[in-house]
Structures are given as C-alpha cells and as structure tokens.
Amino acid sequence: MQDLDGRIALITGAGRGIGAATARALAAAGAKVILTDLEAPVALAESLGGWALTQDVTSEADWETVMAFARDTAGGLDILVNNAGLFLMKPLSETSLADWKRIQSVNVEGVFLGAKHAAPLLAERASKWRGGASIINLSSVAGLVGSAGTSAYNASKGAVRLLTKSLAMELAPLQIRANSVHPGVIETHMGDEVVAGFSAASGMGDNETRVALAQRHPLGHMGDVVNIADAIVFLASDRSAFMTGSELVVDGGMTAN
Numbered sequence: 614m615q616d617l618d619g620r621i622a623l624i625t626g627a628g629r630g631i632g633a634a635t636a637r638a639l640a641a642a643g644a645k646v647i648l649t650d651l652e653a654p655v656a657l658a659e660s661l662g663g664w665a666l667t668q669d670v671t672s673e674a675d676w677e678t679v680m681a682f683a684r685d686t687a688g689g690l691d692i693l694v695n696n697a698g699l700f701l702m703k704p705l706s707e708t709s710l711a712d713w714k715r716i717q718s719v720n721v722e723g724v725f726l727g728a729k730h731a732a733p734l735l736a737e738r739a740s741k742w743r744g745g746a747s748i749i750n751l752s753s754v755a756g757l758v759g760s761a762g763t764s765a766y767n768a769s770k771g772a773v774r775l776l777t778k779s780l781a782m783e784l785a786p787l788q789i790r791a792n793s794v795h796p797g798v799i800e801t802h803m804g805d806e807v808v809a810g811f812s813a814a815s816g817m818g819d820n821e822t823r824v825a826l827a828q829r830h831p832l833g834h835m836g837d838v839v840n841i842a843d844a845i846v847f848l849a850s851d852r853s854a855f856m857t858g859s860e861l862v863v864d865g866g867m868t869a870n
C-alpha cells in the first residue's frame with residue numbers, strides 16, 4: 614500500500630492478532646520488521662525476512678536489549694508499534710489491586726518504556742523521511758468511552774491516549790510523530806476474551822453476545838486485524854506526515870454516536 618522501503622519497524626506483541634497482522638502489513642509495504650513477544654515469534658519473523666526477539670514490555674532491561682539489537686543488528690529504528698496489551702473484564706468489587714497493576718503495567722508502562730527507550734534511536738534517522746519517525750500506540754474505543762466491568766482496561770487505554778499526545782508534543786522537535794489507534798472489537802484472541810467477558814456479565818451465550826457486539830458497530834460486524842494493520846501502515850508512512858498527537862478511530866462507527 615504505502616512505500617516503507619528502507620525503514621525498520623519494531624512491533625511488540627507480534628506473535629498473534631493485531632501485532633502479527635501489523636508485522637505482515639509493514640513488511641508488505643517494504644519495511645524491515647523486528648517482531649517481539651513474550652515468546653519470540655520466530656516462524657512469522659522468518660517468513661517476513663525479519664527478526665524475532667523475546668521481550669516482556671514491562672521489563673526495562675528487555676527494552677534496553679531490544680534497542681541494542683535494533684541499533685547493532687537491524688541498523689536503527691524508524692517505526693515503533695506499541696501493540697502488546699492485556700484485556701480484563703471484572704466488576705470493580707472483584708478487581709484486585711494486583712489485577713489493576715498488571716493491566717496498567719503492560720498497557721501503560723509498556724508504552725512509556727517503549728517510547729522512552731526508542732526515542733533516541735528514532736531521532737537518529739528521522740530526518741531521512743518526509744514524515745519523520747513514527748510511534749503508533751494501540752489504545753482502543755475503551756480509551757474513548759467507558760463501559761461497566763472494564764475499569765482497569767478503560768483507565769489503561771485512556772492513559773495511552775493522553776500519553777500519546779504528550780509524546781507528540783515532546784518529540785515533535787526530534788521529528789518523531791506519535792499517534793494512537795482506537796480499534797472497535799476485533800476478531801483476535803483478545804476479541805474472544807471481550808466476547809467471553811460480556812457473555813459472562815450479561816448471562817447470554819457466546820454466540821448471542823457475538824451478534825450483540827457485532828451490532829454495536831454500525832457497519833454491522835466486528836473488525837478484522839487487517840483493518841487495524843492498514844491504519845497502522847498509514848500512520849507509519851509519509852502519507853500521515855502532518856499527523857501527530859491524533860486519535861485514529863477504526864471502530865466500524867461504534868463511537869460515532
């Protein structure tokens with residue numbers, strides 16, 4: 614779709630779902646890709662001519678290792694996709710402090726650490742590209758509107774939304790853009806967790822819940838990983854050169870009304 618020839622991209626949580634689709638789409642657009650996850654996605658990385666690394670996004674030491682790899686082996690970094698994330702649906706009364714901290718740790722601290730450690734590397738090559746370097750953070754419709762039973766997840770995705778805007782302000786002088794992406798419910802492992810969570814809360818069966826969730830998207834269905842990967846490729850490319858600090862909502866119209 615867009616020409617990302619010569620660019621080097623890092624995608625966290627790239628072992629499956631939106632992260633895997635994003636790695637495929639960025640590679641198809643010409644980027645060299647570094648895929649990281651709790652277990653290195655070796656087969657997918659090899660099929661894309663990229664690299665696979667083991668990384669826990671909550672570990673600062675892992676970020677240092679991954680950035681050293683990007684610099685020394687891949688040749689630098691132009692695109693960071695902070696995609697790794699966890700979902701939680703539990704009533705407030707059943708949400709433990711440990712639950713809350715686990716969700717904030719992966720969904721928020723992981724993004725903070727990624728931006729902090731990648732920024733120096735992104736800055737080194739940013740002037741090579743008309744649209745500079747690009748950080749893309751996965752927020753959610755849950756970072757825009759609330760819903761019952763998902764307070765920890767909503768708080769984390771709302772934090773990603775505003776963290777992204779501050780990154781945009783602070784990193785603009787370095788020609789690094791930062792934007793957030795806000796998917797509706799997408800058909801992935803996490804999408805199944807969303808269905809199971811709403812199913813348990815409503816007492817409806819999974820199939821009925823799936824239909825109800827599909828209908829909450831005015832376009833009439835849940836999203837596909839490729840819908841999100843396409844948006845991320847756009848934000849990674851020079852076609853979005855004047856976008857920073859923005860929220861790209863890809864939700865089939867769910868939050869339009």
Ligand SMILES: NC(=O)c1ccc[n+]([C@@H]2O[C@H](COP(=O)([O-])OP(=O)(O)OC[C@H]3O[C@@H](n4cnc5c(N)ncnc54)[C@H](O)[C@@H]3O)[C@@H](O)[C@H]2O)c1
Binds near residue numbers: 801
């Ligand atoms: N699927 C949806 O409906 C949906 C909707 C809105 C936003 N999102 C967001 O999109 C992103 C990707 O979601 P998905 O649906 O592909 O989820 P998924 O559960 O299918 O995949 C998430 C990946 O993140 C990895 N991961 C989890 N914790 C990690 C950690 N500490 N360090 C490194 N990797 C870790 C997992 O191993 C997994 O491969 C998430 O940030 C999610 O919150 C998803």
